[in-house]
Amino acid sequence: MTATYHQLDAWWWPYLFILIAGWFANDMWRILGVVLAGRLSDDSAIFTYVKSVATALVAGVIAQLIFLPSGSLGLAPMWLRLLSVAAGFAAYKASRDNVLVAVLVGEAVLLGLWAGLVGMP
Structure with missing residues (x-):
């Protein structure tokens, strides 16, 4: 039995x-x-390199989201994006390095102030 292209039409x-x-x-x-x-080992050169590259990639994505956003985020003013990042960072430090708290606070500031600026209910 040979398989044909038309048998892949299931x-x-x-x-x-x-x-x-x-x-x-x-x-x-x-x-x-x-x-x-x-x-x-956590102290090995390869592990340190991989952590450094991963951190640099995340930093690059965050910088692009702040300074060169696309889509709906690009409609938000720069000062609002920077303020939400600052609020998220402050929440991160205030919550003893809790990433979830930082993300939630940063998004709340961004969405809350943006809703106020554009007059959303």
Whole structure:
């Protein structure tokens, strides 16, 4: 029996493909990371490098969201975006480095003041 292109026209085929491709692209690397991370020291050069690169990527994304936003965030004025980041950072320090509190406070400031500026109920 040979498989043809038309046999891939079943309703379930895209879901199976997403399941397999999603697992392969995501979970395989997570499992490999867990297996290999047990052998790394927190002070090793490679671990320090990976942490540095990850921190730089997050900082770059945050800078882009603040200074070059796209979509609806681009409609908010710069001072409002900077104020929400400052409020989130202050909440982060006030809550003893709780990231969830910082995100919630930053978003509350951004959305609350933006709603007040544009006159939303």
